[in-house]
Amino acid sequence: MLMGIFGSMVYKVDPLDIVGSPEQPPSDRFPLGTDSWGRDLLALLLTGTKSSISIGVTAAVIALAVGVVMGVIAGFKGGLTDSLLMMLTDVVLVLPSLLIMMLIAAYLKERNPLFVSLIIGVTSWPWVARAMRSQIMSLKSREFIYMSRMAGLRDMRIIAEDLLPNMASYTFMAFVLLMSGGMIAEAGLSMIGYGLTKGVSLGIILYWAQILEAVRRGLWWWFIPPGVCLVALAASLLLLSTALDEYFSPRLKGG
């Protein structure tokens, strides 16, 4: 668990430190070798990792924002609002996200990291909404909510003061999971050619490796490091979420 946390911390720190390395340096013999264009793969890896992480974070934030708002409103209001919002959620849930992402991606001439995050975020919020909604609904009939209602607090205030804080751990874990999923989605999108056109990411590195047949030609230093990085990041995030779950559960059950 601890290694998982530190592992991802280390990976995160490095690209931010060595941010000076330009993206396309002249061909030299560097620790991770060079790719077909003679670019320094270590620099690419570090920048790419940073980029992948930021895409993951942005996508997570977008998905979380939409999901939480939808879920909280639906769960709290109930009735017609709930039914309508949930129908909308189910529709988006059922749509094949990869296809949608591909369609949207194909339409955009230029795809920078922000757009990619947007695409991913917009297609991955439904499960968040459902999860938040069920949390709200179970919290709504806890006695302390009754006490706040009887004190004449307005709905917004009850949501802000009573409900959301008690969902903080839940939200945090959702964020971690979304981030991990977002990075993998980015890689997937890139690997099929619908990823970034501008900028570097782990997925793009893999993509280039793929189209230039690095596997067949045995250029292992090209595709193995980014792959390992991606897996390590995702895995460490998942471990983090498990650790958080352990930490939060007993606390919530009564200090």
Place this chain on the structure above:
Amino acid sequence: MPLEVKNLTKVFAVGLFRRKEILAVDGVSFSVKPGEFVSLVGESGSGKTTTAKMILRLLQPTSGSIMFDGRDVWGLRGIDELRWYWKNVHGIFQDPYASYNPLHKIDRILYQAFMLMGHSSTDKDSMVEEVLREVGLRPDDVLGKYPHELSGGQRQRIMVARCYMLRPMLILADEPISMIDASTRASVLQLFSKLREESKTSVIFITHDLGLAYYVSDEIMIMHDGSIVEKGPPDEVIDHPQDPYTKRLREDVPLLYRKWTGF
């Protein structure tokens, strides 16, 4: 007549397509006078807590009317009218732990209530301290603490202190002493009596404990499967029960001064 309940009904629709219907409360009617202690007695599933939630304006009835002080409780609109209602009709729940948001200090439970009172901010602190003392707590012992740092008895007393601040006309107390140590229950009950003496507060006790109802009420209502099967002063209902359910209930309660027959 502060509270009048007529034909109150609540149907829960459950299941995937709202197929199954549960009749939780079935045409309940009763009234409560000022300064009266009334007990709504029933076992789990009888609908007594659901009834309480409807009267407290926390759960919408399916049909029926609740009139308080001549006004239709569920016809109230706007935050000001609601606040008026809750200043005059307030609730205390069974579980002194679940009644608090675990992430906030207990002070919030008391300071929240000022929302209903329109007080100037100058005497808030002294009022909070005063009511804590009235319920037998030392302000220094409890203020600034989180719910898990206090005992069940202290938490429940703070709930009652909130009512001491509001001085409502009517309190609905759902099993207020069942989760408190036996050696301190009587003193918490006393707090309700004091409110009645000082402010003519009425209390509806929601409980499964026939003994408590017998001891403390002016009127007992026995609830079973959503309806009130028997109603009247304790001596009549307990000593001369008419309804078979009441009779069975009374027979099955373990007594202190009499032994069960045929056991």
Place this chain on the structure above:
Amino acid sequence: MALLQAEDIKAYYSVRKGYVKAVDGLDLVIEKGITVGLAGESGCGKTTLVNTLMMNVKPPLFLVEGTIILDGKVISKMDRSTLKKNVWGVLASIVPQSALNALMPTKRILDFVRDVISHHMDVSDSEVVSMAEKRFEELNLPVEALSLYPHELSGGMKQRAVIAVSTLLNPKLLVVDEPTSALDVSTQKQVLKILMDLKTTGITESMIFVTHDIAVLRQIADWIVIMYAGKIVESGSTENILHDPEHPYTYCLINAVVTPEPEVRKRGLTSIRGEPPNLLDPPKGCRFHPRCPKVMNICRSKEPVLVEIGGSRLVSCHLFPPDA
């Protein structure tokens, strides 16, 4: 010879801040053929005590000191596997507080029967079934319940089934820990009836009934033991305890009981200030002294001892000094 003899029991929980002295130097004797009610408020240590008496002791709970002799055997010296083979289920059985929820939802009642029996006896499955059926009939339980899953049974039925299965091998001592607290009064009566039936049919010899509900004890217990903060403060026959409580705490506890009887109304309800103490750091001297209406100076510094005051009645209070 008594069925159970416990001497100087010290059972502590090891926690970060030190030791919670749940049971701290306690002696207890349970005679054959009687039902003992163990009463006290939450946190007084009664659950810890009965689990310790059964040697159901797992970290963080430790039996720090003390001897327990059950049916002439020193069980406090036995290891877990011996206990499993020779004591648990056979000599003594416990129905713990959370028994209702502890049943695995994927096993039928008959499967539990098999578990219990197979642990101790080597019999064919058809014999197991017939044993179970016979026992259920004996106790007036529907035999069909054996083939049901726990969630298909009502709370009361589940509890009675658990009791029946726990006593399949006729243990001499049955311990039930708050068996009826979560049940309606009518269901409670049914469960209490089955417990009484166990004794009248001779399936069990003695029973320890742990509860905070004194009125229930009045109906089924021959002997009552009152606990406070890990110590026994008084014990005596049900009659004596209820009508003539000597210890100030017992007096308060009895008079805090509320039943729908005119006598209760007449005498009113008693309560004492303060609350049961934290067992990490209990009060010095008599543990009850901070709340006692009859406290004297000696109570604050010296712990009282259990003294016999006639007819096997025991009280632990400075109002009853040993030499009197």
